[in-house]
Amino acid sequence: MPELDKTYLPAEVEPRWYQRWLDDKCFEADPSRVSEKRPAYSIVIPPPNVTGILTLGHVLNNTIQDILARRARMQGKEVLWLPGTDHAGIATQNVVEKTLKKQGVIKHRDDLGREGLVAKIWEWKEKHGGIIIEQLKKLGASCDWSRERFTFDDDYNACVMRVFVDLYQKGLIYRGKRMVNWCPSSLTALSDEEVVMKAQNAIMYHFKVEVVEEPGTWLEIATTRPEVIPGDTAIAVNPKDERYAHLIGKNVRRPLPVENQALLPIVADEHVDFTFGTGVLKVTPAHDKADFEIGQRHDLPVIDVMHPNGTLNELAGKDLAGMERFAARKRAAELLAEIGSLVKEEPYQNNLGYSERADVPIESRLSEQWFLKYPSVKESQDVVANGEMKFHPDRWAKVYDHWMTGLQDWCISRQVWWGHRIPVWYRGEETYCGIDAPKGEGWEQDPDVLDTWFSSWLWPFATMGWPEKTSTLKAFYPTTDLVTGPDIIFFWVARMIMAGFEWMGELPFKNVYFTGIIRDKQGRKMSKSLGNSPDPLELIASYSADALRFGIMRSAPLGQDICFDEKNVELGRNFCTKLWNAARFRQMQGGATETEIDPALLSSDDKWILLRLNTAIDEVSAALDEYRFSDATASLYRFFWSEYCDWYVEASKAVLQGSDEKRKANTLAVIDFVLGQTLRLFHPFLPFITEELWHGMGFNQDMPENQGGNSLMFAPWPKPLDADELAHFGLLPEDEKAANDKYETVVLGRGLKSTFNINKKVRFVLQPNQELPAHEVEVLRLLLNAEPLEVDAAFTPTKGTPSALTPLGTIFLPLDGLIDVEAERARVGKELAKAEAELEKVAAKLADTNFTSKVPQKVLDEHQQRKTDWQEKLAKLREMLAALG
RNA sequence: GCACGGAUAGCUCAGCGGUAGAGCGUCUGUCUUACACACAGAUGGUCGGGGGUUCGAAUCCCUCUCCGUGCACCA
Numbered sequence: 036m037p038e039l040d041k042t043y044l045p046a047e048v049e050p051r052w053y054q055r056w057l058d059d060k061c062f063e064a065d066p067s068r069v070s071e072k073r074p075a076y077s078i079v080i081p082p083p084n085v086t087g088i089l090t091l092g093h094v095l096n097n098t099i100q101d102i103l104a105r106r107a108r109m110q111g112k113e114v115l116w117l118p119g120t121d122h123a124g125i126a127t128q129n130v131v132e133k134t135l136k137k138q139g140v141i142k143h144r145d146d147l148g149r150e151g152l153v154a155k156i157w158e159w160k161e162k163h164g165g166i167i168i169e170q171l172k173k174l175g176a177s178c179d180w181s182r183e184r185f186t187f188d189d190d191y192n193a194c195v196m197r198v199f200v201d202l203y204q205k206g207l208i209y210r211g212k213r214m215v216n217w218c219p220s221s222l223t224a225l226s227d228e229e230v231v232m233k234a235q236n237a238i239m240y241h242f243k244v245e246v247v248e249e250p251g252t253w254l255e256i257a258t259t260r261p262e263v264i265p266g267d268t269a270i271a272v273n274p275k276d277e278r279y280a281h282l283i284g285k286n287v288r289r290p291l292p293v294e295n296q297a298l299l300p301i302v303a304d305e306h307v308d309f310t311f312g313t314g315v316l317k318v319t320p321a322h323d324k325a326d327f328e329i330g331q332r333h334d335l336p337v338i339d340v341m342h343p344n345g346t347l348n349e350l351a352g353k354d355l356a357g358m359e360r361f362a363a364r365k366r367a368a369e370l371l372a373e374i375g376s377l378v379k380e381e382p383y384q385n386n387l388g389y390s391e392r393a394d395v396p397i398e399s400r401l402s403e404q405w406f407l408k409y410p411s412v413k414e415s416q417d418v419v420a421n422g423e424m425k426f427h428p429d430r431w432a433k434v435y436d437h438w439m440t441g442l443q444d445w446c447i448s449r450q451v452w453w454g455h456r457i458p459v460w461y462r463g464e465e466t467y468c469g470i471d472a473p474k475g476e477g478w479e480q481d482p483d484v485l486d487t488w489f490s491s492w493l494w495p496f497a498t499m500g501w502p503e504k505t506s507t508l509k510a511f512y513p514t515t516d517l518v519t520g521p522d523i524i525f526f527w528v529a530r531m532i533m534a535g536f537e538w539m540g541e542l543p544f545k546n547v548y549f550t551g552i553i554r555d556k557q558g559r560k561m562s563k564s565l566g567n568s569p570d571p572l573e574l575i576a577s578y579s580a581d582a583l584r585f586g587i588m589r590s591a592p593l594g595q596d597i598c599f600d601e602k603n604v605e606l607g608r609n610f611c612t613k614l615w616n617a618a619r620f621r622q623m624q625g626g627a628t629e630t631e632i633d634p635a636l637l638s639s640d641d642k643w644i645l646l647r648l649n650t651a652i653d654e655v656s657a658a659l660d661e662y663r664f665s666d667a668t669a670s671l672y673r674f675f676w677s678e679y680c681d682w683y684v685e686a687s688k689a690v691l692q693g694s695d696e697k698r699k700a701n702t703l704a705v706i707d708f709v710l711g712q713t714l715r716l717f718h719p720f721l722p723f724i725t726e727e728l729w730h731g732m733g734f735n736q737d738m739p740e741n742q743g744g745n746s747l748m749f750a751p752w753p754k755p756l757d758a759d760e761l762a763h764f765g766l767l768p769e770d771e772k773a774a775n776d777k778y779e780t781v782v783l784g785r786g787l788k789s790t791f792n793i794n795k796k797v798r799f800v801l802q803p804n805q806e807l808p809a810h811e812v813e814v815l816r817l818l819l820n821a822e823p824l825e826v827d828a829a830f831t832p833t834k835g836t837p838s839a840l841t842p843l844g845t846i847f848l849p850l851d852g853l854i855d856v857e858a859e860r861a862r863v864g865k866e867l868a869k870a871e872a873e874l875e876k877v878a879a880k881l882a883d884t885n886f887t888s889k890v891p892q893k894v895l896d897e898h899q900q901r902k903t904d905w906q907e908k909l910a911k912l913r914e915m916l917a918a919l920g
Numbered sequence: 921g922c923a924c925g926g927a928u929a930g931c932u933c934a935g936c937g938g939u940a941g942a943g944c945g946u947c948u949g950u951c952u953u954a955c956a957c958a959c960a961g962a963u964g965g966u967c968g969g970g971g972g973u974u975c976g977a978a979u980c981c982c983u984c985u986c987c988g989u990g991c992a993c994c995a
């Protein structure tokens with residue numbers, strides 16, 4: 036066995052193993068290996084933005100995927116974890132444009148023109164685009180990098196084109212002039228999903244207009260947007276509103292622009308809520324979705340008073356033209372005041388749509404865009420509702436169902452340049468849609484590109500060679516699990532399901548695991564602007580990738596947001612150190628790996644740890660089956676640290692420090708068995724250190740090449756001992772109790788020492804209530820740090836000797852006058868008081884016939900037993916108190 | 921406004937009808953030859969408020985409050 040370094044050096048170990056895995060092609064999936072005996076397991080990565088850098092969100096998400104993939108490999112499955120990046124249309128173009136502007140290369144995108152800018156972005160992508168991929172490798176992600184895809188690759192682009200044309204021919208894609216969400220910052224249309232509502236402190240302006248036909252009759256109108264008054268083309272009231280019904284059909288004079296106070300008709304529309312505001316609504320069809328619809332119903336003209344970038348245009352009048360929209364709002368209010376129209380201004384809270392990406396208020400704007408009626412809606416909705424596709428946690432199924440029920444057509448065109456160009460050409464009145472440009476002269480391609488998500492929704496199959504019926508698709512589609520954040524359930528998950536049914540005729544994945552959202556200690560979302568998002572790479576540098584993985588898994592309960600605390604990463608690091616040192620301890624005992632366990636030589640401690648290992652294997656396996664990652668880490672942590680290190684290793688020293696070579700070898704065999712199983716259990720969580728130890732301890736040596744001989748990655752996932760094996764080792768459930776009783780005795784003995792502030796080796800006397808084999812006594816002595824431990828059934832303590840009741844008998848700490856009798860009396864008194872209180876509680880319950888007559892026998896027995904236990908304890912405590920004099 | 925999730929020890933969370941738990945933190949000891957990134961011991965909670973069901977409620981039901989999220993949205 037080679038010697039392990041005194042300290043673990045992850046900075047050296049982690050890159051070394053990652054390179055080795057790559058060299059050995061450990062991550063590469065081969066569809067030809069898939070068979071009944073070797074089922075496929077597949078995940079497609081949620082492709083990070085190509086411009087992105089690793090965040091804690093990515094760490095969480097990808098660690099989970101890696102755990103699932105690595106465990107599947109250990110379960111003997113053929114695993115494909117397919118990686119790649121997203122071209123992220125608007126986001127990437129913004130980033131590159133900004134950078135170019137900063138560098139002084141351009142002042143405006145028009146300086147380069149469409150082709151020039153796209154070329155620059157490609158250049159930029161080639162140079163900086165792969166950063167996040169390299170970062171994922173640092174984390175240990177076991178993706179099949181030979182299959183890395185990019186949503187803007189030529190092949191992928193072909194898939195997108197094909198899908199567009201297909202939908203166009205099916206009549207599901209259409210072009211139309213509609214009210215859309217317009218981002219005045221990015222200068223493009225957005226889908227409804229890209230708009231987030233935010234609460235605003237606004238001002239409600241009340242102004243009045245005179246009814247032309249009835250001089251002296253004034254209508255008061257409330258608005259938050261006086262700057263678009265020049266775009267008003269009617270006034271609407273509810274026909275059922277008695278206050279105004281008689282005015283319908285008459286006219287008012289629009290106050291702005293001052294130089295063009297047009298006449299506006301008063302129309303009747305049911306949409307107007309007469310309990311809101313003044314009950315009179317100004318109708319601005321060009322700048323509000325609801326108003327646009329009213330306009331359509333009443334055949335009103337549409338006056339667009341705004342430029343695409345949010346400044347007011349000439350139609351807004353000389354006073355407002357050229358002004359930025361918020362400045363224009365103030366100015367418009369001033370103008371209303373100047374002409375005596377303004378009645379009042381009052382503070383008002385409302386919700387406003389913001390562009391998710393640019394974080395500016397969007398404008399509703401009439402424009403010519405492409406829309407999609409979603410395909411395969413019913414299958415997609417049903418597959419989740421009937422449980423064929425499972426969401427974890429399943430409450431997201433309801434959210435999904437709700438969205439699927441109220442689907443609105445998807446605005447898929449974007450007025451940017453970085454993206455898949457819409458495959459439609461125009462020549463005069465002619466329109467052509469096809470994958471390739473039409474033949475003939477004079478055709479012009481539609482200038483718009485497609486929403487990024489219009490390519491992402493094809494990810495599960497477009498990455499596997501679709502539309503060809505590739506062996507990869509046959510073997511790995513549908514994928515097994517999808518791991519993603521709930522924030523993109525509509526953007527991505529729902530749309531992938533629909534695409535899956537539409538083009539593959541099948542669901543794209545069987546399970547969706549939704550991670551929580553990472554928050555800081557104060558419960559705030561991680562964000563760049565708050566500066567509360569730690570850099571994962573710095574965390575890796577100071578704690579190791581394994582530590583980061585463990586720390587984040589430990590704090591990620593199913594279905595809840597994650598409260599990130601660097602302490603957890605520190606704890607992960609400490610855990611790795613513990614693992615390392617436990618392995619070193621084994622090595623210091625010398626000898627080769629022991630593989631044969633002799634059942635006849637097993638101590639109670641050996642049996643105990645083997646049974647605890649069984650439990651741990653069960654718990655971890657069950658937790659992983661149910662995506663309860665934090666539970667899995669908790670089980671591992673408890674088993675290895677509290678049970679194996681704190682109890683078993685310490686107890687085993689009784690044998691290891693002895694002279695019985697046979698028993699020593701047997702103990703080492705148990706240790707080697709437990710450590711080997713432990714490394715396997717830990718591998719999905721801590722791939723690097725476990726691989727290093729697997730080889731460092733020589734556990735790989737007697738494994739078949741492809742089942743752990745070469746890499747722990749392919750060692751079989753541990754199975755608990757079955758009934759036959761348990762019988763072979765003579766392991767019975769009560770064996771756990773034997774060791775537990777011993778350990779409890781130790782705890783009580785240590786308690787005595789601590790109470791009396793003894794921190795040296797000291798004499799203990801145990802008055803046993805059963806026969807104790809020498810081994811047990813030796814373990815007790817060692818763990819109590821007793822010198823000596825006397826076992827004496829006839830022991831008569833001197834007055835005032837501290838003692839404790841243990842499952843193995845009474846343990847005494849004879850201190851020969853050293854103790855403070857008063858303190859000991861207080862201590863025993865306290866325990867006695869507790870026993871009395873508990874006894875009283877149980878006794879009271881048992882005395883209540885209401886209780887005894889209605890309770891099941893089992894509960895009754897439990898209470899009876901508890902009563903007897905407390906009674907006995909109480910009696911002994913009274914004796915102890917009496918002995919103190 | 922509608923829906924969902926959460927409120928348990930200082931912190932993060934488990935328990936989801938039968939004696940309130942874990943880890944971390946805090947405090948006190950200890951360099952006990954694997955590990956001070958450690959070991960040992962201790963401290964700490966009327967389980968958000970109110971009501972109900974039950975022999976018995978942290979756990980089930982109703983209601984309120986607060987935090988978070990999604991959807992809808994009226995100028």
